[in-house]
Amino acid sequence: MIPLNPTTLPDNDNIPGNHYAYCVRLDGQLFMQTGRMIAYYPAPHSQGIRFEPLTAASLGGMVATRFSAPLYTRDWVVAAGAGHLILGDRGYDINSYDLDDGNLTLRAANLLAFDSTLELKQSIVPGFLTLIGTGKFLASSSGPVIFAEPPIRVDPEALVGWADCPSPSHHYDAGWMGGFLAGAMGMMGVNSGEERQFDFTGAGTVLIQSSESTVADPHLVQQLEGQLAGLGLSGLQRMQQAVAQQLAQQQQR
Amino acid sequence: MPFEQVNGKVVAVSVAPGREVLARKGAMLAYTGDVHFSPVHMGQGGAGGMVGRMMSGEQVAMMVAQGSGTVHYGYRGLYVTIIELDGSGPLSVEADRLVAHDAALQSTVVFLGSQGGIRGAVRGAVSGQGLFTTQLHGYGTAAVLSHGGTIALPVNGRPVAVDPQAYVAHIGQVNVDISASVGWRDAVGRGSGEAVQLKCTGQGTVYVQASEQKL
Amino acid sequence: MQGFRLNGSRVLEIDLMGDAVRAATGSMIAYTGDVTFKNAGMGGGDGLMAGLKRRAAGESVALMHCTGQGTVWFAKDAMEVLIVELNGDTLKVESEQLLALSDKLKTDVAFAGVRGASSGQGLFTTTVTGYGTVALLSAGGPPIALEVSPQYPLVVDPDAFVASQGQLNQSFVTDVSWRNLIGESSGEAFSLRFDGSGVVYIQPEER
Numbered sequence: 001m002i003p004l005n006p007t008t009l010p011d012n013d014n015i016p017g018n019h020y021a022y023c024v025r026l027d028g029q030l031f032m033q034t035g036r037m038i039a040y041y042p043a044p045h046s047q048g049i050r051f052e053p054l055t056a057a058s059l060g061g062m063v064a065t066r067f068s069a070p071l072y073t074r075d076w077v078v079a080a081g082a083g084h085l086i087l088g089d090r091g092y093d094i095n096s097y098d099l100d101d102g103n104l105t106l107r108a109a110n111l112l113a114f115d116s117t118l119e120l121k122q123s124i125v126p127g128f129l130t131l132i133g134t135g136k137f138l139a140s141s142s143g144p145v146i147f148a149e150p151p152i153r154v155d156p157e158a159l160v161g162w163a164d165c166p167s168p169s170h171h172y173d174a175g176w177m178g179g180f181l182a183g184a185m186g187m188m189g190v191n192s193g194e195e196r197q198f199d200f201t202g203a204g205t206v207l208i209q210s211s212e213s214t215v216a217d218p219h220l221v222q223q224l225e226g227q228l229a230g231l232g233l234s235g236l237q238r239m240q241q242a243v244a245q246q247l248a249q250q251q252q253r
Numbered sequence: 254m255p256f257e258q259v260n261g262k263v264v265a266v267s268v269a270p271g272r273e274v275l276a277r278k279g280a281m282l283a284y285t286g287d288v289h290f291s292p293v294h295m296g297q298g299g300a301g302g303m304v305g306r307m308m309s310g311e312q313v314a315m316m317v318a319q320g321s322g323t324v325h326y327g328y329r330g331l332y333v334t335i336i337e338l339d340g341s342g343p344l345s346v347e348a349d350r351l352v353a354h355d356a357a358l359q360s361t362v363v364f365l366g367s368q369g370g371i372r373g374a375v376r377g378a379v380s381g382q383g384l385f386t387t388q389l390h391g392y393g394t395a396a397v398l399s400h401g402g403t404i405a406l407p408v409n410g411r412p413v414a415v416d417p418q419a420y421v422a423h424i425g426q427v428n429v430d431i432s433a434s435v436g437w438r439d440a441v442g443r444g445s446g447e448a449v450q451l452k453c454t455g456q457g458t459v460y461v462q463a464s465e466q467k468l
Numbered sequence: 469m470q471g472f473r474l475n476g477s478r479v480l481e482i483d484l485m486g487d488a489v490r491a492a493t494g495s496m497i498a499y500t501g502d503v504t505f506k507n508a509g510m511g512g513g514d515g516l517m518a519g520l521k522r523r524a525a526g527e528s529v530a531l532m533h534c535t536g537q538g539t540v541w542f543a544k545d546a547m548e549v550l551i552v553e554l555n556g557d558t559l560k561v562e563s564e565q566l567l568a569l570s571d572k573l574k575t576d577v578a579f580a581g582v583r584g585a586s587s588g589q590g591l592f593t594t595t596v597t598g599y600g601t602v603a604l605l606s607a608g609g610p611p612i613a614l615e616v617s618p619q620y621p622l623v624v625d626p627d628a629f630v631a632s633q634g635q636l637n638q639s640f641v642t643d644v645s646w647r648n649l650i651g652e653s654s655g656e657a658f659s660l661r662f663d664g665s666g667v668v669y670i671q672p673e674e675r
Contacts, residue, residue: 001550003615003667020609020672038628039612039670041620049623088628088672091608142330143262148283158282158327173290194281194290194316208283210262210327332546401546404475411500419497419543461498463478463543 006041009084012136014094022094022138024085024113031067031120032113034077036087043082051077062116069122069129071222072108078116087112092140099137105130106161106207112138125168126224128161141209148206153197157211165204171197255355256335256394263327264335264396266353268318276326276353278314286322293317317356326353331468332402334460336395336424342457345386345429346397346422349468355393363388386422397422399462406461408453415451418465425457472551472568472601477610480542480549480567480603484534490575491542491568493530501538533571542568547605550669552631554600561604561631563594565671570600604631608673621663627674634666 010016011025021038024030026049034051042048054063054073067076079085087094089112097104105123114120115135123130131137139145141160148154153171162168173195200206231239255272257265266274268288281290293315318324327333333352338344348362363386389395397403399421406413408427423429430452453459475481482489484503496505507530534540543549544567552559554573569575578595596602604611611630616622623641632638641659662668 001611001613003613005615005617005620015612018610018612018672021612035674037625038672038674039614039622039624039668041614041622044619086612086670088608088674091673143327144260146259146263146283146325148285152283152285154283155279155281158325194278197283206283208263208325210330211279211282401478401543402476404479404541406498406500406541413498413500415498416496459498461479461541462546463476463497464546465494465497465543466545 006043006084009041009086012096015086019093019144020091021086021088022096022112024079024087024138026079026085027082028080029062029116030079030085030113031076031116032079032087033075033089033111036089036112037079037085038088039086041084043084046082049079049081049083049085051079053077066116066118067120069120071122072129075108079113087138089140092142093144094138094140095145096136096138099131099133099135101134102164103130103132104137104161104163106139107159110139110141110160110209112140114138139207141207143210146208148208150200150202150204150206152206153199154206154208155211156196156198158208159198160207160209162200162207163205165200165206166202168198168200171199173197256353256396258333258335259325261332261402262330263325264333264353265323265325266318266396267323269321270319273356274318274324274353275315275356276318276324277328277349277351278316280326280328280352281316281318282325282327284318284322284324286320288318288320288322288324290316290318326396328352328398331398331400332462333396333398334403334421336397336422336460338389338391338393338395338424340392342425342427344389344395344422344424345427346389346395347420347468348385348387350398350421351387351389352396352398354389354395358389358391358393358395361388361390362386397460398468399460399464400466400468401463403460403462405458408455408457408459410456412452412454413459415453415459415461416465417449417451418467419461419463420451421460421462423453423457423459425455427453427455427457427459429453472603474549474551475541477548478543478546480551482534482540482542482568484536484538484540486535486537488533488535488571489540489568490531490533490571491540492544492566493532495542495544495567496532496534497541497543499538499540501536503534503536503538503540506533506535531575542603544605545607547607547671548610550604550606550611552602552604552633554596554598554602556597556599557633558595558597559602559631559633560593560595561602562629564675565605565630566594566596567603567605569596569602570598573598573600573602604669606630606669606671607675608671611669611671614668614670616662616664616666616668618663618665621661622668623659623661624668624670625674626658626660628670628672629660630669630671632662632666632668634664636662636664636666636668638662 009023015021015023040049052059054076059078105128108127108129111129114137117135118131118133121130145160255267259265268274403421431449432452471483473481574597576595578593614622639661641661
């Protein structure tokens with residue numbers, strides 16, 4: 001194995017023969033998820049690379065205009081300076097994408113880094129983030145991303161993201177839902193898989209990965225909590241019922 | 254080919270009338286076309302099969318995909334290996350590792366190894382060695398799950414010893430015996446349970462994963 | 469010279485012809501032939517002193533001796549395997565990233581400086597010295613070898629560090645800006661800086 005150094009490392013590409021590590025040639029600012037730096041070479045005769053929390057005073061204006069996903073502020077930093085920055089993400093495959101005056105929505109856990117020329121917003125689909133504008137970003141996936149064209153139905157847990165599509169809708173398998181088992185399980189308990197999928201129609205691209213074991217996303221809980229305020233008395237009672245049912249199911253396991 | 258490897262963790266299977274696919278519940282990632290999914294009761298193995306499943310504590314619900322279209326299967330980011338059955342011998346695979354297979358293949362549940370009968374079986378199940386396997390017969394294709402992918406080790410007269418934690422599947426005329434080895438536990442045994450190894454003899458292939466983590 | 473070779477990228481295959489190798493306890497996934505496995509004991513096969521040092525250091529290197537005639541397959545947690553040849557020099561390796569080594573190589577424990585304060589790893593690393601072959605493990609994908617030279621010092625995340633080789637000075641970097649983050653997020657609050665001349669191996673996944 002021939003060791004790499006700043007003269008042989010790629011500028012903005014995967015490490016040769018390694019889908020799981022990516023080298024950014026940093027000269028300026030980059031939004032990145034915390035904890036994803038695995039190594040860096042500071043550029044000679046430079047200040048090196050600094051990692052600033054989004055709350056840092058020096059970033060104030062830039063963050064305010066580029067990062068409007070308050071739930072996720074603590075998961076992100078700005079890498080600033082010059083050098084070769086190597087990123088890794090839990091052994092996930094890493095890909096770079098160019099957005100040209102477009103929009104793309106990604107599962108929050110799969111968005112690794114993005115140029116400060118892009119704008120980030122929370123999607124109306126809980127747990128997803130939308131990038132808007134022109135620039136480069138890095139996304140990770142469990143195994144290589146599968147790009148598919150609509151019409152397609154996707155297990156919510158296998159969905160990485162989508163571009164240029166109308167917002168996804170839910171699809172319930174009629175045969176399954178009509179069956180007696182569906183009644184036994186309770187419609188509320190059905191979350192994903194063969195019974196319910198995200199349905200994509202129209203022109204665009206859908207990004208798919210192998211399903212993940214469900215990770216507890218604290219932001220998702222926050223987001224759902226926020227929506228409770230909109231429910232009336234009967235709605236809240238119903239939610240309570242559904243939660244109790246789910247809880248009982250989980251405790252049985 | 255109805256089964257196509259999309260990448261290390263995903264297979265695409267074409268479904269058509271008369272060519273249904275059985276898959277582990279929750280393994281469907283995405284599909285195109287007109288495909289419907291419904292649960293199947295795993296009683297096909299007869300009373301013995303049911304008892305075996307209940308004892309093993311395996312509650313692996315299977316779904317049948319019917320209609321016409323293409324279904325992508327994968328499971329929790331695990332690696333998927335496609336194995337062809339040419340009728341020359343059955344495929345044995347741990348039930349929870351079997352992610353999808355042609356519905357035309359017949360399946361039964363067997364306890365791997367001849368030691369101890371029912372009591373041995375219970376012990377195996379209790380110690381978490383997962384020695385219950387699903388056996389598939391006939392012609393067709395199956396896809397199995399592993400942690401980090403599998404290597405195929407030929408069994409041709411010379412016996413191959415396999416760590417039960419790393420064992421994934423075997424195909425052909427292969428006999429698998431469970432044997433305890435002196436000093437084995439000391440050097441190899443991990444976690445709880447009995448220190449056993451699987452001795453594979455005969456003619457065929459045994460699939461072993463690059464990890465000692467159960468699914 | 470033992471035949472250390474790869475079967476795929478995550479399985480190490482070794483032919484034994486009456487000789488011995490040491491491998492991480494529990495890493496044997498299959499074998500053929502007449503092979504015996506024996507716990508290498510407290511010192512990982514390097515005597516009681518090494519064992520006591522190791523115990524004091526909290527480095528948990530558990531090795532087994534494999535001897536006999538046959539072929540053995542080794543793997544651990546689906547990690548990628550890297551084979552490194554040693555020609556009389558020393559390799560510093562994170563003990564849990566060590567899969568197997570030629571029996572004639574010597575292992576010891578070395579004080580590795582102040583790192584580990586943040587990652588909870590030991591303050592000590594395992595050193596491997598001599599002539600022979602070592603198999604290292606890399607989590608999350610193939611390992612990455614990075615060159616360190618006087619012109620190009622390197623900073624790595626301690627949780628991604630696998631091994632290092634050469635004349636290297638190791639120091640502890642606390643970026644001022646990180647201080648704001650402590651208590652707010654669990655990012656890379658501390659990093660390892662390498663100066664000198666040598667090679668550092670890192671992995672794409674953090675421990």
